[in-house]
Amino acid sequence: MERKIIKTADGSVTIHLPDWDEQYHSKHGAVQEAIHVFIKTGLHWFVENYQKKELSVLEIGFGTGLNAFITALEAEKLGLDVSYCGIEAYPVETSEIENLNYPQALKASERKDLFMRLHETEWEKSFKISENFSLSKRQKKFQEIDDVAQFDLVYFDAFGARVQPQLWTEEIFGIMFRAMKPGSVLVTYSAKGSVRRAMQAVGFQVERLPGPPGKREMLRALKNH
Secondary structure (H helix, E strand, O other), rough: OOOOOEEEEOOOEEEEEEEOOOEEOOOOHHHHHHHHHHHHHHHHHHHHHHHOOOOEEEEEEOOOHHHHHHHHHHHHOOHHHHEEEOOOOOOHHHHHOOOOOOOHHHEEEEEHHHHHHHHOOOOOOOEEEEEEEEEHHHHHHHHOOOOOOOOHHHHHHHOOOOOOHOOHHHHHHHHHHEEEEEEEEEOOOOOOOHHHHHHHHOOEEEEEEEEOOOEEEEEEEOOOO
């Protein structure tokens, strides 16, 4: 499948898949979307509401490493201890990683070494990337996740339901629900009614929230105690 690096509206880049007319991140701003959906509405909200300094994060679709990179930077700023697990069936190529401008776009060019370490670490092992951030990457399909009550926060960043509807089903959200601790949170850029209903069907309490640039709404789902 053809893959292209394209610039998004905020100056950061993403990987575009012409055959699907789909991107890894929003063409309205890759960095803006990541910060709004996963950091402000996910990480910051969780820390502020639960007053926890240690947390485990599961990312569904490790992809370019953008969400992991921003989370690592935020962990340092906020004094958090983050254990991060990224799931990805088809890892991004090294040649593509070298053309991702996220350190510059985040005004953190001096942390490019941190961004590269996220990608250079071996898969299926856990590594201490920085004092505040440890990472394990698993190369597997989302349907193969078998964790039970392991994660405080889930970044659900799969390709959209238009191109991969099988990733937005009750089956997948049931796997997420099982993998999450009581009182945990899942955030995603999607706001489709079918996605919300699938989440509710497996037990999540779901709320619609204002979306990032280019999207009217997004979803945050809570697994109650």
